[in-house]
Amino acid sequence: MTIPSPGPFTGRTLDGLGRDLRSGRTTAAELTALALDAIAGSELNAFVTVDAAGAAKAARRADEELAAGIDRGPLHGIPAGVKDLIMIAGLRVTMGSRHFAGHVADEDAACVALLRRAGAVVVGTTTTHEFAYGPTGDRSAGGPARNPWDPSRMTGGSSAGSGAAVAAGLVPLALGTDTGGSVRIPAALCGAAGFKPAYDAIPADGVFPLSRTLDHVGVLAATASCCRLSYEALTASGLSETVGEVRVGWLEPDSLFPTDPRVAEAARAAAGPVAGEARMAPEVLELFRETYLAIQSGETAAVHAGRLASAPGLFDPEVLDRLRVAAELPAWRYVRAMEARRELEEHAEALFGPYDVLATPTVPILAPPIGAREAELGGEPIQVRAALLAMTSPWNVLGRPALTVPAELVDGLPVGLQLVARPGGEAQLFAAARQCR
Amino acid sequence: MTIPSPGPFTGRTLDGLGRDLRSGRTTAAELTALALDAIAGSELNAFVTVDAAGAAKAARRADEELAAGIDRGPLHGIPAGVKDLIMIAGLRVTMGSRHFAGHVADEDAACVALLRRAGAVVVGTTTTHEFAYGPTGDRSAGGPARNPWDPSRMTGGSSAGSGAAVAAGLVPLALGTDTGGSVRIPAALCGAAGFKPAYDAIPADGVFPLSRTLDHVGVLAATASCCRLSYEALTASGLSETVGEVRVGWLEPDSLFPTDPRVAEAARAAAGPVAGEARMAPEVLELFRETYLAIQSGETAAVHAGRLASAPGLFDPEVLDRLRVAAELPAWRYVRAMEARRELEEHAEALFGPYDVLATPTVPILAPPIGAREAELGGEPIQVRAALLAMTSPWNVLGRPALTVPAELVDGLPVGLQLVARPGGEAQLFAAARQCR
Numbered sequence: 001m002t003i004p005s006p007g008p009f010t011g012r013t014l015d016g017l018g019r020d021l022r023s024g025r026t027t028a029a030e031l032t033a034l035a036l037d038a039i040a041g042s043e044l045n046a047f048v049t050v051d052a053a054g055a056a057k058a059a060r061r062a063d064e065e066l067a068a069g070i071d072r073g074p075l076h077g078i079p080a081g082v083k084d085l086i087m088i089a090g091l092r093v094t095m096g097s098r099h100f101a102g103h104v105a106d107e108d109a110a111c112v113a114l115l116r117r118a119g120a121v122v123v124g125t126t127t128t129h130e131f132a133y134g135p136t137g138d139r140s141a142g143g144p145a146r147n148p149w150d151p152s153r154m155t156g157g158s159s160a161g162s163g164a165a166v167a168a169g170l171v172p173l174a175l176g177t178d179t180g181g182s183v184r185i186p187a188a189l190c191g192a193a194g195f196k197p198a199y200d201a202i203p204a205d206g207v208f209p210l211s212r213t214l215d216h217v218g219v220l221a222a223t224a225s226c227c228r229l230s231y232e233a234l235t236a237s238g239l240s241e242t243v244g245e246v247r248v249g250w251l252e253p254d255s256l257f258p259t260d261p262r263v264a265e266a267a268r269a270a271a272g273p274v275a276g277e278a279r280m281a282p283e284v285l286e287l288f289r290e291t292y293l294a295i296q297s298g299e300t301a302a303v304h305a306g307r308l309a310s311a312p313g314l315f316d317p318e319v320l321d322r323l324r325v326a327a328e329l330p331a332w333r334y335v336r337a338m339e340a341r342r343e344l345e346e347h348a349e350a351l352f353g354p355y356d357v358l359a360t361p362t363v364p365i366l367a368p369p370i371g372a373r374e375a376e377l378g379g380e381p382i383q384v385r386a387a388l389l390a391m392t393s394p395w396n397v398l399g400r401p402a403l404t405v406p407a408e409l410v411d412g413l414p415v416g417l418q419l420v421a422r423p424g425g426e427a428q429l430f431a432a433a434r435q436c437r
Numbered sequence: 438m439t440i441p442s443p444g445p446f447t448g449r450t451l452d453g454l455g456r457d458l459r460s461g462r463t464t465a466a467e468l469t470a471l472a473l474d475a476i477a478g479s480e481l482n483a484f485v486t487v488d489a490a491g492a493a494k495a496a497r498r499a500d501e502e503l504a505a506g507i508d509r510g511p512l513h514g515i516p517a518g519v520k521d522l523i524m525i526a527g528l529r530v531t532m533g534s535r536h537f538a539g540h541v542a543d544e545d546a547a548c549v550a551l552l553r554r555a556g557a558v559v560v561g562t563t564t565t566h567e568f569a570y571g572p573t574g575d576r577s578a579g580g581p582a583r584n585p586w587d588p589s590r591m592t593g594g595s596s597a598g599s600g601a602a603v604a605a606g607l608v609p610l611a612l613g614t615d616t617g618g619s620v621r622i623p624a625a626l627c628g629a630a631g632f633k634p635a636y637d638a639i640p641a642d643g644v645f646p647l648s649r650t651l652d653h654v655g656v657l658a659a660t661a662s663c664c665r666l667s668y669e670a671l672t673a674s675g676l677s678e679t680v681g682e683v684r685v686g687w688l689e690p691d692s693l694f695p696t697d698p699r700v701a702e703a704a705r706a707a708a709g710p711v712a713g714e715a716r717m718a719p720e721v722l723e724l725f726r727e728t729y730l731a732i733q734s735g736e737t738a739a740v741h742a743g744r745l746a747s748a749p750g751l752f753d754p755e756v757l758d759r760l761r762v763a764a765e766l767p768a769w770r771y772v773r774a775m776e777a778r779r780e781l782e783e784h785a786e787a788l789f790g791p792y793d794v795l796a797t798p799t800v801p802i803l804a805p806p807i808g809a810r811e812a813e814l815g816g817e818p819i820q821v822r823a824a825l826l827a828m829t830s831p832w833n834v835l836g837r838p839a840l841t842v843p844a845e846l847v848d849g850l851p852v853g854l855q856l857v858a859r860p861g862g863e864a865q866l867f868a869a870a871r872q873c874r
Binding site for chain 1: 735738764770771
């Protein structure tokens with residue numbers, strides 16, 4: 001089953017595009033024009049600001065370089081979207097907020113500079129949940145991004161537009177940020193691959209902060225292999241191809257959050273044969289949740305304390321309510337949370353045990369309708385935000401590399417399989433993705 | 438003018454004691470017996486637990502080693518007191534609190550292990566303000582330590598007993614901890630020298646925490662030179678003797694806190710000729726205060742959250758009140774404070790400007806009566822706690838090395854001169870102390 005409205009990059013990989021660029025079957029200018037046209041014709045609200053002139057110029061330069069024998073690698077000439085809270089010099093970057101409606105960035109974020117150095121063509125900014133403060137992706141000053149498989153449903157967030165844009169084939173690559181799952185959740189709910197590298201592997205300088213301790217810059221693309229190529233290109237690193245056998249353990253999703261059995265089954269099938277199973281103990285899960293919430297609340301409230309005092313009315317009402325709650329967190333809970341990370345590291349080691357990689361669904365439910373905050377699962381009510389974050393946020397607390405890859409559709413909606421590795425286990429992580437279904 | 442009741446180590450330096458030990462004029466056993474007798478006869482409440490048997494045994498071993506030609510350096514055979522929240526294996530360590538009235542430490546703190554490795558003889562634990570949470574030194578489960586110059590007056594704290602013990606000549610050396618001035622304040626008010634090294638220069642493992650970001654382990658001894666010898670012995674480091682000319686700047690004490698003019702004058706006289714003067718801007722001072730308070734409050738409340746919930750009645754009432762206030766601090770203020778340290782580092786660089794060392798009084802007032810929380814200065818009321826911490830706490834926020842040395846007496850009470858250096862400026866700091874009065 002294919003996506004209802006395929007875009008120019010649907011079914012295309014970075015590898016294939018790169019071959020076409022180098023064989024002369026296409027040009028960066030042509031790919032960029034395809035992207036710009038598709039974005040203009042899309043009703044997904046995936047993009048906020050499109051830089052048609054800048055993109056055309058960058059594409060021409062990419063073509064000239066290739067013609068002159070200058071090859072910047074797998075991202076050379078590839079059109080890319082950039083989440084609307086990552087600074088792009090001279091472009092409007094709004095954080096999805098009325099607070100920054102007219103804000104123009106002074107200089108490129110470090111990751112944008114890396115993207116350009118790798119030869120990619122920045123086409124514009126993609127919709128973010130306001131200040132990235134929400135995993136639903138549907139509260140943004142410019143309105144919600146829409147799920148390409150069903151525009152009445154949320155993309156997930158906060159890198160909502162990046163997820164929609166890649167999944168809909170508007171661009172073959174997008175940058176996102178991931179503080180509790182904000183790359184992986186929209187990738188999973190929209191049917192793309194998404195990679196959150198280890199903490200600080202891609203520098204966060206020039207990214208508007210949500211929670212510096214938890215913020216990660218990541219990539220969204222069609223496949224795990226595309227994510228890998230992008231990661232290697234951005235970090236100028238090369239992951240080993242020969243990693244031997246990778247032992248994948250299935251982390252029982254119900255030990256993290258009540259899970260739609262169809263989602264669990266699809267993810268499990270995608271994981272293929274596994275070496276064994278693991279469960280997270282309830283007290284460890286609770287410590288992960290408390291730690292994540294306290295670190296994020298304290299740091300996010302610190303970022304926005306000035307705006308909360310001076311112009312609260314400019315926030316989206318839901319974001320405002322959440323910020324006000326976050327601002328009440330006592331300092332000693334934050335301090336305890338920062339200290340708890342060491343203990344959680346030990347729990348995670350025990351959980352990984354003999355496995356190189358743990359596999360779970362990325363999100364335990366299918367994409368809910370835009371605006372939904374409660375859902376039902378097996379006759380029981382569940383909180384949508386808690387559900388969306390449940391499988392992904394522990395790996396932000398620990399800074400472990402984590403990847404989501406598309407599994408089968410359920411009810412016409414994408415399901416993501418999440419793979420998580422130890423720091424330094426990136427090669428094994430991508431090897432595990434290759435040995436999946 | 439000499440101290441009212443001189444002890445066996447009054448007027449003795451580590452250098453002189455070391456010469457006597459090595460020339461056979463005395464033994465570690467004899468020095469230890471002198472210390473134990475003096476402690477037993479003292480009414481200053483400087484010690485909490487005395488380990489006569491352990492000290493005698495350690496002294497015998499020190500003598501045997503010296504006799505066998507094993508020389509551990511300047512602390513070999515020197516009796517030392519250890520603040521009652523630094524762990525000593527097998528000894529009662531109470532944190533000055535009823536919560537730990539019967540607590541026996543499992544193992545030596547890292548600094549105690551270093552002290553023993555350097556050959557010192559641990560004679561017992563010295564009174565601390567309960568959990569080190571107070572610069573007055575007069576709230577401790579075993580009662581306040583008393584100022585050797587006037588037993589109705591406070592020692593200052595929180596290393597209250599270490600200050601009294603060294604100043605009264607009960608021991609030639611004591612360990613303390615310093616989170617906002619807790620080594621320097623009692624040293625200054627009691628008439629000893631005290632050195633707070635750079636952050637983490639002496640490891641804090643095995644020290645009961647007050648605020649890990651601000652806690653420093655330091656030493657108290659008769660003179661700056663004794664502090665230096667102790668520091669070098671504990672850290673197995675050697676500071677350069679040749680540092681060239683050291684430019685000392687006078688940091689106007691009134692730019693930090695209203696200062697008793699007699700105290701300012703005595704400290705200024707002790708500093709001798711200076712290269713120039715500096716003033717702290719009011720907004721920088723305010724940022725230092727807020728930052729110090731927020732970091733300490735958040736971290737201290739985190740340490741005691743369990744006890745606050747389960748057994749609040751075991752705290753001293755004043756300590757309890759302060760902990761309850763600290764527990765209310767919002768997390769975002771703590772996060773902001775942790776971030777503000779970088780900005781304060783820049784302000785401090787501007788303040789140091791051309792100077793290698795800044796000089797101020799250590800404390801802007803004379804030792805107040807035990808229990809006093811308000812005092813009067815020039816007809817205006819001042820808060821005693823704020824006064825005691827005002828000159829010392831900025832250097833904990835920055836982790837800069839700071840030293841207090843005795844200046845002249847005022848009204849029969851000691852005044853301390855504080856010298857502060859850049860990290861790495863320890864040799865200049867001690868050179869500045871030599872060129873003082």
